[in-house]
Amino acid sequence: MSKTLFEKLWDIHVVMDIDGDAALLAIDRVLMHERTGGVALESLALAGRPVLAPERAFATMDHIVDTRPGRGDATLMPTGTAFIQATRQGARAAGIHLFDITDPRQGIVHVMSPEQGILIPGITLVCPDSHTCTQGAFGALAWGIGSSEAEHALATGTLRVQRPGTMRIMIDSQLKPNVSAKDLALHILSRIGSAGARGKVLEYAGSAISALDAEGRMTLCNMATELGAFTAIIAPDQKIFDYVKGRPFAPQGVDWDAALASWQSLYSDPDARFDTDLRFDAADVVPMVSWGTSPQQSLALGAPVPTAQAVAGRDTAEAHARARDYMDVTPGQPVTGLRIDGAFIGSCTNSRLSDLRRAAAILKGQHVADHVRAICVPGSSQVKAQAEAEGLDRIFLDAGFEWREAGCSMCFFAGGESFGPQQRVISSTNRNFESRQGPSTRTHIASPETVAASALAGVIAAAPVREISL
Template identity: 60%
Template sequence: MPKWGPFLPEALSLFDKLWDSQVVAALPGGGALVAIDRIFLHERTGASALNALREAGRSVADPARVFAVTDHIVDTRPGRTDKTLMPGGQAFITETRAAANAAGIALFDVNDPDQGIVHVISPELGIVLPGCTLVAPDSHTCTQGAFGALAWGIGSSEAEHAMATGTLRLNKPKSMRVRFSGQVSKGVTAKDMIMTLIARHGAAGGKGHAVEFAGDAVEALDMEGRMTLCNMATEFSAMSGFIAPDAKTFAYLEGRRYAPKDALWDQAVTSWKKLASDADAVFDAEIEIDSSAIGPMVSWGTSPEHSVEIDSTLPETAGDRPLQYMALEKGESLAGKPIDAAFIGSCTNSRLSDLRRASALLEGKKIADHIKAICVPGSSRVKREAEAEGIDKIFRDAGFEWRESGCSMCFYAGGESFEAGSRVISTTNRNFESRQGPGVKTHIASPETVVASALAGAIADVRELL
């Protein structure tokens, strides 16, 4: 090593920079007190967190940094009100409304023009920004790492602590970089990229790590594709997933309601441009994936790691329990497997670009007669913009139901579900047993694959439509 080596500044990863900028104090035992910039609540747990804080004699330290939304159990059928199909669900909504108003925090309520899934509306409004820390009682909060933020899911008690103090105690996770080199082929999306990672390296592959996504294929994605990629970092067991901000990030955020304005915007961009891993940064783990070798993916089992390319067969090593639940066999091909329903929605694939791509394949066609198909926009803004482009008409004419925004049947919480035991192709991020209803067999895939399958009435390869 040259004699001047020790005096050179240390090469840092993006995660190091995000972490170091937010640490308030080192704590005994190796933990750290980390500053929290944004806190999001939803109606399923929001009232309990706010009420528990009040009952403990504490208040929200900075109400301007806390936001609440109705998205998890709100009805998505047209003409909705506070009533939901979930037993007792209306009380969750009304109690969260009362608690949010009492605490003086912003609430994007049932029929607010900016209502929607938290991980969709936060970027739309410019609430998430590069370099910030953002938490919410939802494991898919990591979606927002697409903007160069450190975002992760927490529990209700942690939400109370964050609201009362503006901080959380954390142990620093290890760092990992997943590099998608080269470019993807036609018909392959960000959903297929992240499903490939999880299928190859397991649902626990990122455990204990904060994951930076990088490489040519990641840089080529638009912001909505990057959100899809980061959304499923939690299915990889990562603490969070994130991407270095660039010109696409800045262009997306400029002019958003909560983004900096005028001179502050210029100052912010200057600062944000430094949020990238240094050339010599060292990671605890690195994974390289050849993007050109990725094909359209479909899950076959009860975990996102149970996924294969559409033109492959189920592995001989497949476990008996997921096969039994999904009524499949080792060595079987998914292509051509009849389905009962199709779902486009969730915080993974319900944004405007998802709906545009799906509608382009649907236009002028009809889905199979026996298919129950539903499209749920991720936010009220996405719904309005899609309707302004005529996308809703394309979906309706093809045979899809067109809904209000919300989480909907991404998960079954005692409310609406698909018919018991049915087989569903879905753009959601999870395919656990009964995730979309009692005994429902969920195959997760990209919006394009969902459309191709709905048209065929069976799991189908989208490349045959392109």
């Protein structure tokens, strides 16, 4: 019988079926960070339960850790140090892999996992973080869980999961040269809304997806949780196999040959059926920016803020009015040209080496506007080292950006660092919720190129089309 990629992955991981559509699934990898991982490890230790397979569990410092140069355990979050130390102690006691603050492999969990080959096609992977869907870009079944579920997965190597529905988004044609995977993600959000894939495994397919590199696919899958999806997934191909090969935790030697042979069947059969099928044309996508307080409240650069009536299918009148008031915008007003106070490049969405290269191509030889505070936070210590080896750090610093250590940083306020009240910020992050980057901060999300161009202009601005020649 024909199957979707999700159905194939589900079937090979079922330990036993449970009532209805639920099943006990085998879990191949458990990832954690210090904001939630220490809680699960401490709870497990108090219950006297060991980690079943410590070689398949990984913890990193990313969410609360300080990203300013010279960092240690101290954080701007009052209880941050306790989270860091609890995770360190718990990881060491349990014997799991730990990527500590000074480890050259440390980084945002969804960036360092594929870098290290922890993420490979065909596996199940869970992490107490909603953006775990990022890792479906490699043909893995990866989803976010809570701390109690992490505890169960660590102790038993399994999780009870209610079988989700399926959805496919086919994207034909090719993206324009000045359009990125982030723009594509925001375009889809603006069309189908933040509940458009609610509870479903979302498979991206089509010629535009095949044309994306591994990092672009991760950016696209990262934003699936903003569509309400259970997770996202993309069938692996040669680009993914080449990315994975030789990485530290990836299969090696004869194991690689066996793994690669099995990965060749990881695709949806041509006549497989999905609960929902949508189709987009990549040629219709243009550079995007958010105007409101939800990622679905996004529009083309230069387009006016819509009226409540124009988006009534996605926003209630109340939600639309609240977003307008919070962001201090009015219907018919273009977002392009709004004065900004800050610019941020980073997060699990857009902090990889290719993101930094594209932003640096915009910034090279120029300087940010005097009134703009601009910050760049690489997604991992490895990305930071590679960027510095290429001289990208000097481009950012010469342009007036702060150059930071790896971590989540100002993607969200939980780390203790923020932009100011009612300051307008252009950001390469994934969420523009109220106070996401600080109390009453107004966040516009966009691609790294748009963030860089806006930082230079001092207002929200489109990026010129640039070849990456650094």
